[in-house]
Amino acid sequence: MSGADIGGLQTFPDALQGRDAWLDPFDWYAEMRENAPIRYDPTRQTWDVFRYEDVKTILANDDEQFSTSPRNIAGFQEPPEDEGFLLETMLLQDPPRHGELRSVVEGAFEPRSIRELEPRIRTLTAELIDEALVDANGELDVVDALAYPLPVIVIAELLGIPHDDRDQFKRWSDTIVRGADEDVDPEAFVQEQQQAGQEMAAYFLDQIERRRQQPQDDLLTTIATEEGESGQLSHREALGMCMLLLIAGNITTTHLITNAIRCFDEHDDDLFATLSDEDGSLSAAIEEVLRYRGSVQAMTRVPREDVELGGKQLEAGDGIVVWLGAANRDERQFPDADTFVPDRSPNQHLGFGHGIHYCLGAPLARLETRVVLDELLTRLSDITIAPDADLTPVRSSFIYGVESLPLRFERD
Numbered sequence: 172m173s174g175a176d177i178g179g180l181q182t183f184p185d186a187l188q189g190r191d192a193w194l195d196p197f198d199w200y201a202e203m204r205e206n207a208p209i210r211y212d213p214t215r216q217t218w219d220v221f222r223y224e225d226v227k228t229i230l231a232n233d234d235e236q237f238s239t240s241p242r243n244i245a246g247f248q249e250p251p252e253d254e255g256f257l258l259e260t261m262l263l264q265d266p267p268r269h270g271e272l273r274s275v276v277e278g279a280f281e282p283r284s285i286r287e288l289e290p291r292i293r294t295l296t297a298e299l300i301d302e303a304l305v306d307a308n309g310e311l312d313v314v315d316a317l318a319y320p321l322p323v324i325v326i327a328e329l330l331g332i333p334h335d336d337r338d339q340f341k342r343w344s345d346t347i348v349r350g351a352d353e354d355v356d357p358e359a360f361v362q363e364q365q366q367a368g369q370e371m372a373a374y375f376l377d378q379i380e381r382r383r384q385q386p387q388d389d390l391l392t393t394i395a396t397e398e399g400e401s402g403q404l405s406h407r408e409a410l411g412m413c414m415l416l417l418i419a420g421n422i423t424t425t426h427l428i429t430n431a432i433r434c435f436d437e438h439d440d441d442l443f444a445t446l447s448d449e450d451g452s453l454s455a456a457i458e459e460v461l462r463y464r465g466s467v468q469a470m471t472r473v474p475r476e477d478v479e480l481g482g483k484q485l486e487a488g489d490g491i492v493v494w495l496g497a498a499n500r501d502e503r504q505f506p507d508a509d510t511f512v513p514d515r516s517p518n519q520h521l522g523f524g525h526g527i528h529y530c531l532g533a534p535l536a537r538l539e540t541r542v543v544l545d546e547l548l549t550r551l552s553d554i555t556i557a558p559d560a561d562l563t564p565v566r567s568s569f570i571y572g573v574e575s576l577p578l579r580f581e582r583d
């Protein structure tokens with residue numbers, strides 16, 4: 172998800188503040204897995220869960236014992252009617268509404284439907300690379316050139332945002348999803364973000380209304396008109412769905428691409444020269460990136476009833492952070508867990524979650540990442556991260572990635 176506070180619990184633990192900790196939280200995870208695998212942090216008034224089995228147990232019991240809805244957190248305050256649309260989305264809803272909402276768009280994200288998008292995603296990727304190469308001079312920032320714009324364009328096309336509105340759509344999305352640069356005044360940025368959120372909400376509502384009057388062959392029409400088990404989505408639900416699809420799949424995919432490049436660059440073998448789309452080695456390596464340096468490091472949960480877990484007593488309404496990134500480095504599940512093994516098998520990582528909330532966009536994220544990396548590997552040679560690159564991490568302990576990634580290369 173984005174760095175935005177959608178779970179209501181996203182204050183970071185003291186140990187994970189600042190550049191070094193954001194770039195390398197893995198030693199802290201290891202210490203916690205061994206010494207405090209399920210712990211209560213009184214400062215944040217939150218439980219933290221670090222081991223693979225415990226994280227998986229929680230995610231597997233979302234339908235009964237645990238909830239993703241911040242409304243179940245003790246003391247939750249309902250936002251005003253014209254805010255908080257994400258509360259009405261599948262991500263933050265429990266069964267039965269969760270399944271009803273998910274079923275509205277599930278068909279569009281099935282592997283079969285997503286596979287059909289590959290030629291179009293290849294064309295878009297090739298266009299973005301060509302554009303970037305015009306002034307590249309042997310170096311390009313892969314975030315600005317590719318990893319950031321591609322997911323925004325793809326989701327805009329899937330939703331059916333009219334071509335003329337794409338630039339405006341991208342500007343709102345940049346402000347809402349991408350976050351502030353370090354030199355921007357944080358207060359002014361929050362205001363700018365709120366305004367972009369309101370403008371985009373008004374835009375989506377207008378588009379939804381138009382699709383109700385005049386259906387088209389796009390995802391906005393499905394969201395606007397699909398009769399789920401309990402009828403059409405409410406305005407809040409339809410709007411929340413559009414915002415969720417935009418927010419959930421953007422930065423997460425951007426960072427899967429950049430995290431992959433960092434993993435390949437650091438590996439002893441020349442992975443840029445050996446990985447291939449044809450023999451499946453590229454896809455296997457992408458799965459390993461999701462385990463080793465997943466873009467989503469943590470998710471939040473709330474017990475619906477008092478629960479005992481690993482000898483600890485969790486109470487209904489407590490906040491829980493499940494550390495996917497720590498679970499994915501657990502030696503009990505992954506031999507040699509702190510090593511990047513490009514052909515690791517089996518690889519039951521939790522990078523896309525687990526259970527009923529398992530990432531709806533996983534097939535799309537995998538496809539976009541595979542296509543971008545394949546096009547880069549095929550069209551450029553001698554790829555390396557620029558030696559003087561100063562990696563700036565995303566300022567979050569929930570999202571893992573870097574703000575920019577300058578590459579050096581030769582053209583084939």
Ligand code: HEM
Pocket residue numbers: 172239261262263273326415416417419420421423424427465466467470471521522523524525527528529530531532533535536
């Ligand atoms: C859910 C990760 C890309 C849409 C999730 C969850 C994770 C995740 C961990 C589970 C949340 C939870 O259990 O609370 C990622 C990563 C991505 C990615 C690492 C890219 C590398 C996408 C894309 C889309 C998307 C491209 C769609 C355009 C969703 C939705 C959910 C979700 C709608 C909620 C599913 C539900 O509640 O049933 N994602 N995601 N994601 N993701 Fe993704």
